[in-house]
Amino acid sequence: MLTALRAFSPTPLIQSLHCDVRWTQQTLYLEYQLVAERAALNWPAPAANPQRRMALWEHTCFECFVADPTATGYTEVNVAPSGDWNCFDFQAYRLGMQASSSASLQSMSAQLDDKYQTRIQVELDLPDWSEAVPALQLGLSAIIEDKQGQRHYYALQHIDGNPDFHHRDTHILTITRGIE
Numbered sequence: 001m002l003t004a005l006r007a008f009s010p011t012p013l014i015q016s017l018h019c020d021v022r023w024t025q026q027t028l029y030l031e032y033q034l035v036a037e038r039a040a041l042n043w044p045a046p047a048a049n050p051q052r053r054m055a056l057w058e059h060t061c062f063e064c065f066v067a068d069p070t071a072t073g074y075t076e077v078n079v080a081p082s083g084d085w086n087c088f089d090f091q092a093y094r095l096g097m098q099a100s101s102s103a104s105l106q107s108m109s110a111q112l113d114d115k116y117q118t119r120i121q122v123e124l125d126l127p128d129w130s131e132a133v134p135a136l137q138l139g140l141s142a143i144i145e146d147k148q149g150q151r152h153y154y155a156l157q158h159i160d161g162n163p164d165f166h167h168r169d170t171h172i173l174t175i176t177r178g179i180e
């Protein structure tokens with residue numbers, strides 16, 4: 001399912017940002033597709049040893065918020081083009097943040113097709129949700145930093161005049177499990 005992310009404040013640097021989403025068995029597949037002039041962006045180089053890191057959102061970062069539509073808790077997944085990542089579980093809106101036990105990164109890659117096209121591919125393992133939950137509620141978002149250090153915020157939806165990706169009203173994509 002290909003879905004467009006909307007700019008909080010449009011910028012000419014970024015022409016479009018989409019995410020293709022698929023959920024099979026216990027794996028959630030995400031492919032962010034960015035069309036932008038990469039020379040104008042603060043794009044991190046691939047890490048020699050990608051690892052779990054804090055505060056990825058302070059620079060270019062792609063995010064996914066995953067929840068059971070009937071529960072208040074959710075999981076936040078952050079991936080950077082460098083390959084660094086993190087996953088957090090929350091009990092409710094911004095409460096009880098801890099390292100995730102319900103999601104983990106299986107793989108992540110960044111493909112730089114040319115100076116404008118970029119693909120960030122992510123595979124998430126969701127074992128706790130493989131049988132118990134018939135649908136997932138997702139919030140897809142991204143922070144794209146330019147060379148001047150300014151952050152540009154993208155999400156499925158923005159509310160309340162803020163780029164608040166944690167707010168459940170921005171988690172508007174419902175996806176059901178498909179067959180692999």
